[in-house]
Amino acid sequence: xxxxxxxxxxxxxxxxxxxxxxxxxxxxxxxxxxxxxxxxxxxxxxxxxxxxxxxxxxxxxxxxxxxxxxxxxxxxxxxxxxxxxxxxxxxxxxxxxxxxxxxxxxxxxxxxxxxxxxxxxxxxxxxxxxxxxxxxxxxxxxxxxxxxxxxxxxxxxxxxxxxxxxxxxxxxxxxxxxxxxxxxxxxxxxxxxxxxxxxxxxxxxxxxxxxxxxxxxxxxxxxxxxxxxxxxxxxxxxxxxxxxxxxxxxxxxxxxxxxxxxxxxxxxxxxxxxxxxxxxxxxxxxxxxxxxxxxxxxxxxxxxxxxxxxxxxxxxxxxxxxxxxxxxxxxxxxxxxxxxxxxxxxxxxxxxxxxxxxxxxxxxxxxxxxxxxxxxxxxxxxxxxxxxxxxxxxxxxxxxxxxxxxxxxxxxxxxxxx
Amino acid sequence: xxxxxxxxxxxxxxxxxxxxxxxxxxxxxxxxxxxxxxxxxxxxxxxxxxxxxxxxxxxxxxxxxxxxxxxxxxxxxxxxxxxxxxxxxxxxxxxxxxxxxxxxxxxxxxxxxxxxxxxxxxxxxxxxxxxxxxxxxxxxxxxxxxxxxxxxxxxxxxxxxxxxxxxxxxxxxxxxxxxxxxxxxxxxxxxxxxxxxxxxxxxxxxxxxxxxxxxxxxxxxxxxxxxxxxxxxxxxxxxxxxxxxxxxxxxxxxxxxxxxxxxxxxxxxxxxxxxxxxxxxxxxxxxxxxxx
Numbered sequence: 200x201x202x203x204x205x206x207x208x209x210x211x212x213x214x215x216x217x218x219x220x221x222x223x224x225x226x227x228x229x230x231x232x233x234x235x236x237x238x239x240x241x242x243x244x245x246x247x248x249x250x251x252x253x254x255x256x257x258x259x260x261x262x263x264x265x266x267x268x269x270x271x272x273x274x275x276x277x278x279x280x281x282x283x284x285x286x287x288x289x290x291x292x293x294x295x296x297x298x299x300x301x302x303x304x305x306x307x308x309x310x311x312x313x314x315x316x317x318x319x320x321x322x323x324x325x326x327x328x329x330x331x332x333x334x335x336x337x338x339x340x341x342x343x344x345x346x347x348x349x350x351x352x353x354x355x356x357x358x359x360x361x362x363x364x365x366x367x368x369x370x371x372x373x374x375x376x377x378x379x380x381x382x383x384x385x386x387x388x389x390x391x392x393x394x395x396x397x398x399x400x401x402x403x404x405x406x407x408x409x410x411x412x413x414x415x416x417x418x419x420x421x422x423x424x425x426x427x428x429x430x431x432x433x434x435x436x437x438x439x440x441x442x443x444x445x446x447x448x449x450x451x452x453x454x455x456x457x458x459x460x461x462x463x464x465x466x467x468x469x470x471x472x473x474x475x476x477x478x479x480x481x482x483x484x485x486x487x488x489x490x491x492x493x494x495x496x497x498x499x500x501x502x503x504x505x506x507x508x509x510x511x512x513x514x515x516x517x518x519x520x521x522x523x524x525x526x527x528x529x530x531x532x533x534x535x536x537x538x539x540x541x542x543x544x545x546x547x548x549x550x551x552x553x554x555x556x557x558x559x560x561x562x563x564x565x566x567x568x569x570x571x572x573x574x575x576x577x578x579x580x581x582x583x584x585x586x587x588x589x590x591x592x593x594x595x596x597x598x599x600x601x602x603x604x605x606x607x608x609x610x611x612x613x614x615x616x617x
Numbered sequence: 618x619x620x621x622x623x624x625x626x627x628x629x630x631x632x633x634x635x636x637x638x639x640x641x642x643x644x645x646x647x648x649x650x651x652x653x654x655x656x657x658x659x660x661x662x663x664x665x666x667x668x669x670x671x672x673x674x675x676x677x678x679x680x681x682x683x684x685x686x687x688x689x690x691x692x693x694x695x696x697x698x699x700x701x702x703x704x705x706x707x708x709x710x711x712x713x714x715x716x717x718x719x720x721x722x723x724x725x726x727x728x729x730x731x732x733x734x735x736x737x738x739x740x741x742x743x744x745x746x747x748x749x750x751x752x753x754x755x756x757x758x759x760x761x762x763x764x765x766x767x768x769x770x771x772x773x774x775x776x777x778x779x780x781x782x783x784x785x786x787x788x789x790x791x792x793x794x795x796x797x798x799x800x801x802x803x804x805x806x807x808x809x810x811x812x813x814x815x816x817x818x819x820x821x822x823x824x825x826x827x828x829x830x831x832x833x834x835x836x837x838x839x840x841x842x843x844x845x846x847x848x849x850x851x852x853x854x855x856x857x858x859x860x861x862x863x864x865x866x867x868x869x870x871x872x873x874x875x876x877x878x879x880x881x882x883x884x885x886x887x888x889x890x891x892x893x894x895x896x897x898x899x900x901x902x903x904x905x906x907x908x909x
Contacts, residue, residue: 229852234689234865264864267848274849277749278756280771448663451870468870 223257227282233262237531256511283506289496290568292320296327297572302504317495317565318537328499332534335561336493337481339462364485368440371460382459386445392582398492403428413571413617416605421598429594443589466557495565572615576608655877682874695862702777703840709782718791739785772853787832794828859883
């Protein structure tokens with residue numbers, strides 16, 4: 200090899216290496232966290248780390264405020280303008296997959312073997328999305344409250360029965376110390392209703408839709424169990440235990456101000472309760488006859504159906520599934536990390552940590568909302584029915600009307616592919 | 618009798634001003650609450666809502682909410698975007714709609730009444746019904762810019778401006794106003810040899826102050842409050858307007874003080890615009906007239 204060819208070879212090699220540096224393919228990504236300083240900082244760090252970790256892909260992030268995110272994705276899909284990677288709220292995933300917004304994930308599933316069940320977005324037997332965290336709800340109260348009312352502390356293995364729960368509410372009410380016995384968070388509307396309250400219905404033995412076929416709500420939402428649930432739900436308000444309409448300010452600070460004896464609230468609000476009192480307890484959901492249940496599934500990552508680079512998008516998602524990012528997000532925004540190993544790396548969810556109970560709640564009581572594309576409609580119908588019943592609507596007629604509305608929607612959409 | 622009449626008059630004045638004062642208070646109090654609350658920490662803000670303290674700048678007063686609002690969202694960018702989109706749309710709309718109305722009122726051409734009827738019929742079509750077809754159209758429109766010929770107008774100022782320049786309501790208001798202008802003015806200008814363009818610029822528009830102010834105010838408010846359309850067509854933060862930006866503050870645990878601070882900030886351009894135009898509006902009325 201003479202000197203000239205050596206120089207030519209070196210120049211070629213330099214050119215190729217330069218080309219590979221410039222050949223980083225851009226992956227667009229949409230995320231719902233705009234306005235949440237900590238969450239945006241964390242997702243930006245994750246993206247920066249991924250971009251620096253390899254030379255093939257470069258993720259470009261576009262953040263949206265959560266309240267506007269779903270509508271933006273729907274509009275983006277209509278305009279054929281979806282990015283490569285999108286995040287999706289767990290219960291919406293089947294609808295987005297059915298509507299053709301998402302494609303099945305092609306990640307190495309051994310990497311998610313130990314993930315909490317609620318973090319896996321599976322529809323029609325295929326994994327469409329995966330979450331770095333889950334959320335859980337508990338019955339928040341104080342040890343001193345239970346002692347003063349003479350109540351036992353329920354556990355995951357031995358939660359309160361329906362009778363014990365109602366006895367607790369009755370004792371709290373008759374103590375005269377609280378404006379209301381129970382803060383249900385009725386000030387929060389939208390997804391809060393099916394997320395927080397449909398597990399009560401499921402614990403009674405009913406459901407929003409018949410999960411064996413997903414083709415009807417008949418019997419599930421208006422059967423005997425659902426009627427019992429509806430009557431019980433209405434009783435919470437007619438008996439003066441809870442408010443059918445609530446001032447948002449009371450939801451934010453009512454428990455801390457001593458207005459309520461019990462608060463049905465999520466792990467995201469738990470640190471606030473801990474700051475307010477030094478004897479806070481996070482109790483499991485009562486068992487109304489068919490086991491204690493709480494809602495599962497939070498925000499998850501997926502790959503848009505229109506993505507030309509599902510391999511790159513999957514690489515990013517696999518990268519994000521590392522325990523250190525799960526722990527970072529948990530430490531930053533208070534959500535439950537998806538794995539026990541990541542939980543052990545966090546301040547709040549490690550064994551003995553102040554919120555560790557939520558990891559167990561999520562693992563043992565977490566129950567995903569109906570896994571069907573029709574859920575987005577069913578959730579709204581369910582919310583309206585519960586709000587109406589809370590305000591005094593006749594239980595049977597309201598549930599029958601809800602069933603008719605859900606069934607009509609399922610029929611209109613040809614069964615949503617079930 | 619004169620004494621009784623004077624007392625009755627005074628009593629009427631007192632009653633009238635009391636009622637007007639109460640109405641003014643009803644309109645002003647929400648604004649006072651917003652501004653006062655923007656200086657209070659959340660806990661105090663929520664506690665004060667149950668009393669008159671909600672309208673008083675008392676307690677722990679600071680600008681912390683404003684600082685936090687700027688940390689949470691690019692507030693200045695959102696206000697800039699909204700002012701650009703609104704300002705350009707208002708100016709273009711005044712030009713296009715007044716010119717269209719001029720053609721409908723003063724120029725005779727075949728099909729004039731039919732087309733005006735069709736334009737007025739658009740007033741009964743809610744924007745929501747055409748939003749999706751408009752989105753599909755906007756996502757495929759061509760544009761020649763720095764990158765050459767591209768397709769799709771999403772994520773730009775123009776997609777927030779162009780669809781709202783021509784406005785049936787604005788044309789209707791201009792048409793109604795122009796119809797009331799003395800026909801002799803136009804005839805005199807035509808006799809003097811003025812072109813239609815000259816009549817539009819030098820005769821009609823100088824007399825159109827009140828309707829220009831009215832249309833400008835209506836258009837400004839409609840554009841500044843836009844939410845659905847920018848939500849659909851703008852995915853990049855760079856072009857996001859104030860109303861979509863408001864959603865940055867509605868997290869699960871809401872920071873009400875920051876929300877009030879943000880609302881106070883985004884109200885400033887509206888107040889400035891109104892105050893500026895209020896003067897123009899009064900000046901226009903004062904200077905309008907036809908000499909005999």
